[in-house]
Every structure is written in C-alpha cells, then in structure tokens.
Amino acid sequence: xxxxxxxxxxxxxxxxxxxxxxxxxxxxxxxxxxxxxxxxxxxxxxxxxxxxxxxxxxxxxxxxxxxxxxxxxxxxxxxxxxxxxxxxxxxxxxxxxxxxxxxxxxxxxxxxxxxxxxxxxxxxxxxxxxxxxxxxxxxxxxxxxxxxxxxxxxxxxxxxxxxxxxxxxxxxxxxxxxxxxxxxxxxxxxxxxxxxxxxxxxxxxxxxxxxxxxxxxxxxxxxxxxxxxxxxxxxxxxxxxxxxxxxxxxxxxxxxxxxxxxxxxxxxxxxxxxxxxxxxxxxxxxxxxxxxxxxxxxxxxxxxxxxxxxxxxxxxxxxxxxxxxxxxxxxxxxxxxxx
Amino acid sequence: xxxxxxxxxxxxxxxxxxxxxxxxxxxxxxxxxxxxxxxxxxxxxxxxxxxxxxxxxxxxxxxxxxxxxxxxxxxxxxxxxxxxxxxxxxxxxxxxxxxxxxxxxxxxxxxxxxxxxxxxxxxxxxxxxxxxxxxxxxxxxxxxxxxxxxxxxxxxxxxxxxxxxxxxxxxxxxxxxxxxxxxxxxxxxxxxxxxxxxxxxxxxxxxxxxxxxxxxxxxxxxxxxxxxxxxxxxxxxxxxxxxxxxxxxxxxxxxxxxxxxxxxxxxxxxxxxxxxxxxxxxxxxxxxxxxxxxxxxxxxxxxxxxxxxxxxxxxxxxxxxxxxxxxxxxxxxxxxxxxxxxxxxxxxxxxxxxxxxxxxxxxxxxxxxxxxxxxxxxxxxxxxxxxxxxxxxxxxxxxxxxxxxxxxxxxxxxxxxxxxxxxxxxxxxxxxxxxxxxxxxxxxxxxxxxxxxxxxxxxxxxxxxxxxxxxxxxxxxxxxxxxxxxxxxxxxxxxxxxxxxxxxxxxxxxxxxxxxxxxxxxxxxxxxxxxxxxxxxxxxxxxxxxxxxxxxxxxxxxxxxxxxxx
Numbered sequence: 043x044x045x046x047x048x049x050x051x052x053x054x055x056x057x058x059x060x061x062x063x064x065x066x067x068x069x070x071x072x073x074x075x076x077x078x079x080x081x082x083x084x085x086x087x088x089x090x091x092x093x094x095x096x097x098x099x100x101x102x103x104x105x106x107x108x109x110x111x112x113x114x115x116x117x118x119x120x121x122x123x124x125x126x127x128x129x130x131x132x133x134x135x136x137x138x139x140x141x142x143x144x145x146x147x148x149x150x151x152x153x154x155x156x157x158x159x160x161x162x163x164x165x166x167x168x169x170x171x172x173x174x175x176x177x178x179x180x181x182x183x184x185x186x187x188x189x190x191x192x193x194x195x196x197x198x199x200x201x202x203x204x205x206x207x208x209x210x211x212x213x214x215x216x217x218x219x220x221x222x223x224x225x226x227x228x229x230x231x232x233x234x235x236x237x238x239x240x241x242x243x244x245x246x247x248x249x250x251x252x253x254x255x256x257x258x259x260x261x262x263x264x265x266x267x268x269x270x271x272x273x274x275x276x277x278x279x280x281x282x283x284x285x286x287x288x289x290x291x292x293x294x295x296x297x298x299x300x301x302x303x304x305x306x307x308x309x310x311x312x313x314x315x316x317x318x319x320x321x322x323x324x325x326x327x328x329x330x331x332x333x334x335x336x337x338x339x340x341x342x343x344x345x346x347x348x349x350x351x352x353x354x355x356x357x358x359x360x361x362x363x364x365x366x367x368x369x370x371x372x373x374x375x376x377x378x379x380x381x
Numbered sequence: 382x383x384x385x386x387x388x389x390x391x392x393x394x395x396x397x398x399x400x401x402x403x404x405x406x407x408x409x410x411x412x413x414x415x416x417x418x419x420x421x422x423x424x425x426x427x428x429x430x431x432x433x434x435x436x437x438x439x440x441x442x443x444x445x446x447x448x449x450x451x452x453x454x455x456x457x458x459x460x461x462x463x464x465x466x467x468x469x470x471x472x473x474x475x476x477x478x479x480x481x482x483x484x485x486x487x488x489x490x491x492x493x494x495x496x497x498x499x500x501x502x503x504x505x506x507x508x509x510x511x512x513x514x515x516x517x518x519x520x521x522x523x524x525x526x527x528x529x530x531x532x533x534x535x536x537x538x539x540x541x542x543x544x545x546x547x548x549x550x551x552x553x554x555x556x557x558x559x560x561x562x563x564x565x566x567x568x569x570x571x572x573x574x575x576x577x578x579x580x581x582x583x584x585x586x587x588x589x590x591x592x593x594x595x596x597x598x599x600x601x602x603x604x605x606x607x608x609x610x611x612x613x614x615x616x617x618x619x620x621x622x623x624x625x626x627x628x629x630x631x632x633x634x635x636x637x638x639x640x641x642x643x644x645x646x647x648x649x650x651x652x653x654x655x656x657x658x659x660x661x662x663x664x665x666x667x668x669x670x671x672x673x674x675x676x677x678x679x680x681x682x683x684x685x686x687x688x689x690x691x692x693x694x695x696x697x698x699x700x701x702x703x704x705x706x707x708x709x710x711x712x713x714x715x716x717x718x719x720x721x722x723x724x725x726x727x728x729x730x731x732x733x734x735x736x737x738x739x740x741x742x743x744x745x746x747x748x749x750x751x752x753x754x755x756x757x758x759x760x761x762x763x764x765x766x767x768x769x770x771x772x773x774x775x776x777x778x779x780x781x782x783x784x785x786x787x788x789x790x791x792x793x794x795x796x797x798x799x800x801x802x803x804x805x806x807x808x809x810x811x812x813x814x815x816x817x818x819x820x821x822x823x824x825x826x827x828x829x830x831x832x833x834x835x836x837x838x839x840x841x842x843x844x845x846x847x848x849x850x851x852x853x854x855x856x857x858x859x860x861x862x863x864x865x866x867x868x869x870x871x872x873x874x875x876x877x878x879x880x881x882x883x884x885x886x887x888x889x890x891x892x893x894x895x896x897x898x899x900x901x902x903x904x905x906x907x908x909x910x911x912x913x914x915x916x917x918x919x920x921x922x923x924x925x926x927x928x929x930x931x932x933x934x935x936x937x938x939x940x941x942x943x944x945x946x947x
Contacts, residue, residue, distance in 0.1 A: 075826070076828035076831075076832055077828070080828065080831055080832045080835060081828045082541075083541065084541045085866055086544060086849055086859065087541055088835045089835075089866065089869065090544065092539060092547075093539050093541070093543060096539035096601040097540075100602065129454055130454060130455065130607065131608075139629070143629075195659065195660075198660060198663060199663070203666060210655070210663060211655045211657070212654065212655065214630065216438060216631070216653060217444075217631070217633075326656055327656075329450070329655045329656045329657070331630065335450065339451060342827070344828050
C-alpha cells in the first residue's frame with residue numbers, strides 16, 4: 043500500500059470512530075436516569091408545564107431521540123454545536139474559550155514532566171541501586187501516587203498562602219486584561235504581542251497548576267526512561283562504544299539515550315492526550331477555565347449538548363494523536379503500511 | 382531572556398526573520414525556563430514576602446472571590462434565577478421596591494417607585510407612581526413603557542422567574558409615562574415583596590430591542606438579548622453597570638457616574654472566579670481579594686482568629702428539611718403521622734447546629750425561617766429532642782419494627798455548605814435510637830433524586846429551600862397547599878390549610894395576617910410532613926478594610942453602600 047493510500051485509510055477510519063463516538067455518547071447520555079430540564083428547573087417552577095414545554099422546545103427535547111440525533115449532526119455540520127442547557131450559552135463558544143486554556147496548561151505540565159522526569163530517569167539509571175536511584179524512584183513514586191487534589195491544595199497553601207511566592211487560582215492577576223486573542227493561549231498571545239507584564243503574570247499563575255498536572259506524567263517519564271536506559275546500557279552496541287574508548291557522556295547521550303527515548307516518547311504522546319482530557323481536578327482547584335471543568339459541570343447537570351461537545355473534542359484529540367502516531371509509524375516502518 | 386532581547390525577538394518575528402520552527406523552539410524554551418526562574422526568584426516585580434499586604438488592591442475597588450463558574454449564568458433580568466449573582470444584579474438593575482436590611486423583612490422602601498402601591502378597595506387594582514428623571518446606563522430616560530416591556534418580556538421568555546409575571550396579575554398597563562397599573566388575579570398581600578424581586582427590574586427597552594430583545598409571545602424562541610448582555614453590556618439604571626463578563630475569569634461592574642440617586646462610594650466591584658471555598662479564603666488572606674463569598678462552617682473559625690479579617694454574618698432565609706411522604710405508597714410506615722412525630726423528637730437538633738454547623742445556624746419552628754411573619758408566634762411549638770417522647774409516639778403508632786429508606790443526593794451539600802453524607806449519617810444514628818426503627822441510607826445521583834422527589838416517589842428524603850421573595854407566603858404555600866411544589870412531593874393535603882392560605886394572601890391587615898399564618902404554621906407542624914433541621918446563617922469572610930457590606934437573604938450581599946479604607 044502506498045503512503046497516501048495508507049493515510050487516506052487511516053483518516054476514513056478516524057472519521058468512522060468519531061461517528062461511532064457521537065452515536066454512543068448521544069445514546070448513553072439519554073439512557074442515564076435523570077432529566078436535564080428537571081435539573082435546571084427551580085422548585086417553584088418544577089410543576090409548571092408551560093415553562094417545561096418552552097424549555098423542552100428550546101433544546102429540542104420534545105422530539106424523538108433519533109430525530110434529535112439527526113438534528114444534532116445536521117447542525118454540527120453547519121458549525122452549530124447547540125446551546126448548553128445548564129449555562130445557556132453556545133457550546134462552540136464555550137469550547138472555543140476552553141480548549142486553548144487546557145492546551146496551554148497541558149503544554150506547561152508536559153514541559154515540567156520532561157524537565158524534571160528526564161534528568162531523574164537518567165540519574166536513576168546511571169546510579170542503579172545506589173542512593174540517587176532510590177531517591178529518584180521515591181520522587182517518581184510520589185509523582186504518580188500523590189492525589190492531585192491533595193497536591194494542589196498543599197502547593198497553594200505553601201507557595202500562595204504561607205510563603206506568598208506565587209499567585210493563587212486563575213489565569214491572570216485581578217483586573218488584568220488578557221492580550222488581544224490570537225490563539226486563546228495567554229502566554230503565547232502575550233509573547234507575540236509583546237505584552238511582557240501579562241506574559242509574566244500568566245507564567246507565574248501557570249507554575250503551580252503545571253506542577254500539579256504534570257507530576258503524574260513526570261513520574262511516568264522518569265520511570266520509563268530509567269527502565270529503557272538500563273536496558274540500553276546493557277546492550278552490545280553500548281559495550282562496543284565503550285570499548286572504542288568513547289567517554290561516558292558520549293556513550294550515554296549519543297548512543298544509549300537515543301534508543302531509550304523511543305518508548306519514552308511513545309508513552310509521552312499518549313500521556314499528553316490523557317492530560318488534555320483529564321485535567322478536571324487541577325482545573326477545579328486552580329479555577330482554570332478548561333475543558334475538564336466544563337465536562338464535569340455538564341455531566342452533573344446532564345447537559346446533553348455540552349457533554350456531546352466535550353466528548354467529541356476529547357475523542358478528536360485522541361483520534362488525531364493516534365492518527366499522527368500511526369502515520370509516523372507508517373513513515374518510519376513501511377512494513378506497518380501493509381498490515 | 383531579558384525584556385530587551387524579547388523585544389528584538391518579536392521585531393525579528395514580525396519582519397519574517399524567524400521561521401516557525403525557531404518560534405516554537407523559543408516558546409518552548411520560555412515555557413521551560415521562565416516558570417522555574419519565577420518560582421526561584423519570587424517573580425518579576427514581586428515584593429518581599431515580608432511586605433504586608435503584598436497584593437494591594439486600591440481602596441476604590443472591591444474584589445469578591447466567588448465560584449462564578451457554577452453559580453452565575455447571566456445578569457439578564459429575563460433569564461436570571463441564580464442565587465449568588467443577585468448581589469451583582471441589584472447593583473446593575475433596579476426593581477420598584479428594595480429591602481435594604483433583610484433582618485427587617487417587612488421594611489421595604491421605594492426604589493424606582495416614589496411611593497408604596499395604592500390598592501383599590503377590592504384589592505385587585507394596584508397603582509404605582511414611578512420616579513421621574515431616572516436614566517438608564519445608555520442615557521435613555523426611564524418610563525412606564527419600559528416597565529411594561531420588561532415584565533412582558535419576562536413573562537414570554539417563560540423561564541424560571543417568569544412565574545413572577547405569570548402567576549399574580551392579568552395585566553400591566555402604563556397609565557401615563559410615570560404611572561403603572563397592575564390588575565391582579567386576586568388580592569395579594571405579598572405584592573411589594575414580589576415587586577422587589579430582581580427579575581422584575583426595569584430595563585432599557587429601546588436599547589434591549591436594538592440588541593435582540595422582544596416581548597412578543599414567542600420570546601422564548603426569538604429573544605437573543607441575553608448574548609448581548611453576557612458580552613459585558615448593561616441596560617439597567619443601577620449605581621453600577623456591567624462592563625466585563627467572564628464567569629471563568631472576572632465579572633466587572635463599574636460605577637455609574639450619572640446615577641439618579643446617591644452615588645456609589647466604590648469605583649468598581651470585581652467578582653473573581655475562584656471555585657474552591659478554601660482557595661477563596663486564602664485569596665482574601667493573601668490580599669488578592671477583599672471578600673470570600675463561600676465560607677464553609679469548618680473554615681469559618683479561622684477567620685475569627687485572623688486580625689486582618691472580619692466575619693460578616695446575617696440571617697439567611699434558607700432551610701434544610703426532611704420530607705416524609707404522607708401517603709401509604711410510597712410512604713409505608715412513615716405515612717403514619719405518629720411515626721413522623723416520633724422522628725421529629727429523635728433528632729438531635731443542637732448537635733446538628735453546634736457540631737456540624739459550628740453554631741452558624743438556628744432551628745426555626747417549621748418550614749418558615751425566622752424572622753418572617755408569624756415565625757415568632759409558633760416558636761413554642763417547634764420540635765425538641767426527647768427520646769422518651771419519640772419512643773412513646775412510635776409505640777403508639779403500632780407499626781412495629783420497620784426499616785425506612787432515607788434517600789439523599791450523594792456527594793452534595795445542604796444549605797449553608799453542610800456535607801450531606803455527614804448530615805444523613807447523623808440523622809440515621811439519631812433516628813435509630815428509637816427501638817424498632819431502622820434507617821437504610823440510600824445515596825442517589827443528585828439529578829435522579831431530584832427527579833424522583835419531584836415525582837413524589839421517595840419515602841423519606843432531605844432537601845433545601847430558598848425564598849423567591851421575602852414573605853411568609855412563599856414558604857407557606859409551596860409546603861402547605863394541596864398539589865403544590867413541596868406539598869405535592871410528599872402527598873400532603875389539608876383542606877383547612879388550603880382555606881387558610883386563600884385567606885392569608887388576601888388579607889391586607891398585618892395583624893390579621895399574623896394570626897392566619899400562625900394557624901397555618903401550627904397545622905403544618907402538627908401534620909409533620911416536613912421537619913426543618915436548621916436555618917443557616919450567611920457568613921462571609923472579608924478584610925477589615927471592607928466597610929458597610931452586609932449579607933442579605935434575597936440579594937445575598939448588599940453592596941450599595943460598600944466602601945473600603947486604605
């Protein structure tokens with residue numbers, strides 16, 4: 043199979059996955075006991091049939107479920123994601139505002155995971171079973187096992203409240219205007235527009251949530267790198283490199299690391315998709331206006347249009363990441379294209 | 382990287398001398414290095430931790446930390462029904478009457494009216510004179526036509542607060558530019574409290590129409606002005622006007638320099654979205670906000686220990702109550718009034734108030750919170766903890782050993798921020814002190830519990846209630862009248878109470894009303910379909926620099942006179 047045929051096949055499969063996800067989410071959301079109109083109606087109006095009918099008409103809930111689904115897909119294709127039942131705002135508008143915030147947070151969390159995780163993994167592998175290894179493994183164990191809500195509240199207490207080194211929840215300081223929107227990612231927009239005050243304020247507010255969100259990924263990166271590096275360091279080509287008289291630095295960085303990084307990067311890619319979708323607790327603790335907090339709110343209030351919007355966005359991210367990985371594998375190893 | 386180097390970098394970017402790969406590399410490097418530098422140095426421009434307060438907000442700006450994300454939706458009078466946002470609403474839009482101090486719930490004052498209503502002899506026609514010379518934020522002059530448009534729009538949008546314009550009157554007309562006449566469906570003693578509700582505020586009809594508003598019959602499908610208002614616009618007359626709306630970030634109200642009344646002392650009030658109550662308090666303690674809106678009973682104690690903070694406290698009109706089904710299906714043994722009364726005497730009310738609520742609550746006699754009309758008169762009829770009496774009543778009921786299913790919303794909080802898991806576990810223990818009565822806890826998904834409760838399917842549950850307006854009738858009717866709201870959910874029906882409710886709402890003499898509603902409340906206590914566990918106090922934490930801010934049982938925070946010292 044040629045490369046373009048391979049890519050076309052993968053893209054068609056990805057579209058098929060998204061259609062299945064949309065149907066499954068739609069059916070599951072409607073199968074859950076509970077009614078979104080009841081959830082938003084006040085006690086006083088709960089028995090008012092005129093108000094209930096108006097609300098059902100507004101969100102199309104007065105129609106049979108298959109009709110609702112086809113209306114939804116039809117509107118989606120025209121760029122209309124529907125209106126959130128609980129917030130009464132267009133879902134597309136909510137997602138447009140939230141996706142960049144989540145991507146920005148994920149980016150910095152991933153940066154933290156790499157900056158801390160990679161050196162820890164290397165130190166650990168090079169000092170196998172000695173105290174730096176034990177210390178490093180302890181730190182990575184903490185990173186993967188400490189609950190996010192606990193770490194978030196602890197860091198806020200220490201660095202915001204007690205030491206006053208870092209600001210509290212939110213994306214910007216009180217009364218500060220975000221730079222003109224280019225991407226919706228404040229640090230990027232501030233950098234491009236040269237708004238240094240906003241850039242540094244936004245960066246300061248990213249430190250704590252990035253550490254909290256990135257700590258799990260940091261642990262995974264360090265442990266994966268340690269394991270891969272240990273395996274590589276025992277391989278014949280590394281022994282050969284040493285026998286040739288290369289320095290230890292050159293052996294580790296130039297030879298062992300190159301192979302050890304491959305599985306680490308693979309795990310990192312999947313972790314990134316997980317971070318994008320799973321920032322719920324971090325976003326809640328730090329009042330971060332991302333997709334995760336929107337998803338929780340939508341799920342609790344059975345807000346069908348919002349739930350579908352979030353699910354489709356998250357599914358699209360996963361599908362795109364997998365599509366990207368598939369295509370890269372196909373490029374790197376032509377044998378995969380024929381399977 | 383220094384500022385100068387950044388500047389050069391951006392210039393090179395604009396001139397095309399940097400390609401995309403280098404830009405991305407640069408952003409990544411900034412992302413990687415800057416947080417670490419900031420964390421280690423305390424950040425650019427950050428003052429020493431010893432400087433107090435480190436985060437200084439100027440004395441003309443009040444910053445309130447609140448969970449905007451989950452509690453604010455709009456400041457559109459046609460669509461608003463949320464509780465927390467009432468504090469901003471009453472600053473931005475104004476109704477005909479206002480209740481300045483909710484601890485005196487009958488002392489309403491004219492706001493956009495100039496006098497109290499003139500009521501015809503048959504009680505059906507209410508004439509109200511409007512204030513002259515009032516201008517909207519746009520500069521347009523307010524007239525009676527604006528009122529008629531605003532209320533008709535509210536009615537036809539058919540959302541939560543539409544009952545205020547649907548249920549009580551047949552028509553509203555502008556007699557002249559500064560007089561309106563309301564023709565009521567029946568005489569209504571609560572008309573002034575109803576007219577003090579924020580959804581009945583008067584909005585700028587000309588400006589709203591220009592931005593998608595309509596008062597037509599199909600306004601529920603065609604009115605789009607909410608989006609315009611939610612973009613940070615205002616069509617009100619209040620001392621502040623909305624200038625920025627981002628419930629994930631900040632909502633900003635700026636002083637209205639052309640306000641018709643006494644001008645505000647503050648230049649702006651900023652509501653800042655901080656979801657977690659602990660983080661709200663930390664923001665106040667660190668000087669990043671002036672007032673924390675949400676204050677759990679558990680953390681209120683730390684406020685009194687901090688000399689830079691004050692605890693602003695006042696009565697709420699919320700109640701947390703037990704609902705017990707009065708019909709055999711699904712009530713079972715609890716349909717027996719003696720069993721319900723036995724439960725009423727088994728509950729440790731003091732334990733709930735002093736231990737769980739840390740003293741930030743009181744026990745009202747029944748479904749009407751204090752200090753509403755007639756609540757003092759029925760104080761001596763309230764349930765008190767008496768296990769002997771509880772056992773005796775249960776044995777008199779003759780139902781024998783039984784198990785009750787006690788449903789509650791899992792993972793939720795009751796009024797005043799009390800964790801329902803904790804409350805229900807305590808109630809289970811209290812009730813099971815009656816020999817022969819066991820209680821099975823049934824945690825339910827909150828949406829499903831609500832739906833089942835409203836459908837009258839639950840045997841025994843716990844729920845909360847907040848007021849629509851400040852009058853005893855807004856409690857007595859939904860809990861007392863057959864087939865209405867809460868009464869319907871537990872199958873409660875007492876024709877005597879129904880008749881007294883008809884008489885109570887039509888009675889315009891305050892003393893006579895006290896007598897009628899005392900009888901109603903007394904009967905509701907005796908029938909015991911509802912047991913009120915507690916009425917929380919409203920508590921807010923504020924810096925001591927904050928002046929003249931009060932809690933309010935309907936507007937939640939009364940900020941019209943607020944100021945700050947340096």
